[in-house]
Amino acid sequence: MKKNITLTVLLSCMATPLFAEKPTPDKPAYTVTMTSTPPVIDGRASQGEWSEGTIATGFTQLEPNSGSPASQKTEVKIFYDETHLYVLAQMFDTEPNKIAGQLFRRDGRGYSDWFEIFIDSYGDKRTAFAFGINPRGVKRDILFFNDNDEDSGWDAVWDGAAKINSQGWTAEMRIPLSQLRYDGTKKEQVWGLQFWRFTARNAEQAFWAPRLRESTGFVSQFGTMQGVQTTAKSRRLEVLPYTSSALRRVPGNNANPFYKTNDLAANYGADFKYGLGSNFTLTGTINPDFGQVEADPAVINLSVFETFFRERRPFFLEGTDLFQFGRTRTFNSNAPRIFYSRRIGRSPQGAVNDTNATFIDKPNQTSIAAAIKLSGKTAGGWSIGLLDAITTREQARFSTPGRNDNTEIVEPLSNYTVLRAKKDFNNGNTTAGGFFDAAIRDLSTDNLRRALRKNAYIAGFDFEHKPEKSAWVVSGVFSGSYLSGESGVVTNAQTASQRYFSRPDADYMQVDPTATSLTGHNLELSLQKHSGKHWIGSLTYGEVSPGFEVNDLGFQNRADYRSLSSFVMYREKTPTRLFRNYQFYWWSNPGWNYGGDMIFASNGVGSEFRFNNFWSIELDGRFTPESSNDRLTRGGPIARRPSDWNVSFELESDSRKNLSFGIEWEYREDASGEFDKSLELQANYRPNPSVELELEAAFSKENDTDQFVTGITDAAAVATFGKRYVFADLKSENKEFSMRLDWTFTPNLSLQFVATPYISSYDFNHLKEFRRPGTFEFDQYGKDVGTLSVDGTGDVTIDPDGAGPSESFDISNQDFNARSIRINSVLRWEYKPGSTLFLVWQQERDDFEERLGKLDFGSDFGALFRVRSANTFLIKASYWFGY
Secondary structure (H helix, E strand, O other), X not given: OHHHHHHHXXXXXXXXXXXXXXOOOOOOEEEOXXXXXXXXXXXXXXXXXXXXOOOEOOOEEEEOOOOOXXXXXXXXXXEEOOOEEEEEEXXXXXXXXXXXXXXXXXXXXXXXXXXXXXXEOOOOOOOEEEEEEOOOOOEEEEEEEOOXXXXXXXXXXXXXXXXXXXXXXXXXXXXXXXXXXXXXXXXXXXXXXEEEEEEHHHOEXXXXXXXXXXXXXXXXXXXXXXXXXXXXXXXXXXXXXEEEEEEEEOOOOOOOXXXXXXXXXXXXXXXXXXXXXXXXXXXXXXXXXXXXXXXXXOXXXXXXXXXXXXXXXXXXXXXXXXXXXXXXXXXXXXXXXXXXXXXXXXXXXXXXXXOOOOEEEOOOOOOEEEEEEEEEEOOOOEEEEEEEXXXXXXXXXXXXXXXXXXXXXXXXXXXXXXXXXXXXXXXXXXXXXXXXXXXXXXXOOHHHHHHOOOEEEEEEEEEEEOOOOEOEEEEXXXXXXXXXXXXXXXXXXXXXXXXXXXXXXXXXXXXXXXXOEEEXXXXXXXXXXXXXXXXXXXXXXXXXXXXOOOXXXXXXXXOOEEXXXXXXXXXXXXXXXXXXXXXXXXXXXXXXXXXXXXXXXXXXXXXXXXEOOOOEEEEEEEEEOOEEEOOOOOOOOOEEEOOEEEEEEEEEOOOOOOEEEEEEEEEEEEOOOOEEEEEEEEEEEEEEOOEEEEEXXXXXXXXXXXXXXXXXXXXXXXXXXXXXXXXXXXXXXXXXXXXXXXXXXXXXXXXXXXXXXXXXXXXXXXXXXXXXXXXXXXXXXXXXXXXXXXXXXXXXXXXXXXXXXXXXXXXXXXXXXXXXXXXXXEEEEEEEXXXXXXXXXXXXXXXXXXXXXXXXXXXXXXXXXXXXXXXXXXXXXXXXXXX
């Protein structure tokens, strides 16, 4: 019934006439000039090279005074020949000594002025290629898609230079036509065009084609560029071969036959791009080097949910626009991530099953033999994407008494495929499409068949509709999942933490131990007001059936819910006497499992204020009334979740200054006495335009009253369906520090150093058992029920009912301290456009001390540096060939 009411309300909202926005100003047009003498790209803007051509000027502010003329004049010229576009921009400035020009690594976001050109070469009003440069010659490039979304991982091969002069600063660019995508069947091109200038000292954003606060979309607001006459090249080929060598020195056991004090490895391979016509690109990699330049942070995760780590590998980062599907246009969503590229090349999932194994040498990652991506857009408005990757069979070596040459397959030969297609209608205001994922494994051994799923598939469709000149958009997505495997594997999927079919008091689902497949679906519908002078917001209905599963090629922490999420924000961006801008927002996220139990119930409010001196504060509050918790007992009966509340405060100083800082504080408490509190301090120092130092310190304390420890089968535990669910109070303390140094010598040569030490303690006490379903009540051992005895090491023996029929059980001392440090040092040199050399040093120190549970900063920090370190030294070189 709740589902039907929700859908009726949402569909009624969609049918309501949508508010029309204020008409946007006329869009400007620019005609480019052909040149037979390409200019020299040195940033000096020699008059002889740029004397001809028409000037684009008349920029309009978006921020801070929307609709007003830009405070500083900007002039732009564009030329072209058969292979390149050439761009000259003169940024006049009445105070050139105040031009912000920080040096930092390519695609960085330091304190700086910027000039960018955006080109919608498809002409679809949804996709644009952006090329930007700052006054020091630092470059960045961004791919825009879906009108508003951006992919900063997209990299193009182009050249640019900039100089500060007495009139302001100039920028010159040389952009190969091969880096754009356009309809080569048209002799004369008409492309979308936009210029953007950012003046850092007053945070002014100015656009050539006016973009106002009430404007809808981004790419759809571009002006036009005409005059380019070109014929599509029959071939566009880029090849990027690489070679790398790594030395890894790790502590180990000399008795281990697989241990090497110095582990030296070399690798080589190549990436390539091949243009199929002018609109499609085939990207591939052979024997890719997917070693991460930056290591994942150390985390301690005692929850039932998997930790999410972001993708860092270049092949998967580039061109992700087509492969971002499965979510709607909304400000508040619970939807699973349908495609998560880190599943490809993950750590081997199998294990050595020989109980006599003494030492095991298991690969850290699964090798990717080859991977390809095909992406592009047809003249008819179809966007097509294909990704396919093959990972190799991986073996673990292990030793048994008398033998060192044992092997066992721990990861099968696998194929991962992602297909995406969508079509633009209604002048780009409507899109509809479908997607398909597949993970297929060659399970050639009994051990693999008993451990892994054989096949997993996801298929679905989505749509988006935005009425012309409207700030509203309606979008939806539906997907279904299917996985297959041995009955034991599918049983494990049914009882996994995402769904817990084994919950004894859930009458709407149950485990089928004979099943060899599992299916489910996901649905999300959204109505969003994404732009406007003051009000924005969204209303989203989502549901994920109990059997939906995407973790073979996606990321999903739970299934089995229906939710109705809402978000409303009022914002004022016109400067006042006190504020530069401010905003207030409210959100709500109620949700129910398929049994009708309310499992989400949060409501929050917040506000952000930015003062005219560029300081800012943010205040947030949240309240969650009492609700149900179907994950607390980890597959056991449902429990109650006590009501809780939290508040947070954030203060940031003026980031334009050479020294700036930030403070973030948060406190949460619930009705059971549980609390979390945290404080984070951050400072940023720029002693000169080439060096930036960032320091962070984070401190947190938690007092948990419901930390799950274990489940003990006991027929006498009638109230909890024949099993005792053991919990503990947990006191934890964490201290984390971070130091990041960026030293940029030139726009193409930089050194980065990052160090992140982390220490924490976890103290378990007051062991207790869950009393009865539907409550948040516990019986403490040795006080409320049974007996409890502790030996000299802290291990515990519990008799849950004293002289009753239940057998006693043991629980080892759960207390521990964890310490780690990650150090990354990277020297990067782009010695020619598209070609780079990396020199990398990584150091890791990890220490885990059981039976401690108390944090002493001096002792713990000192112990961390007494641990032997693992060091990796890497050199990698690549060279770009373009044809």
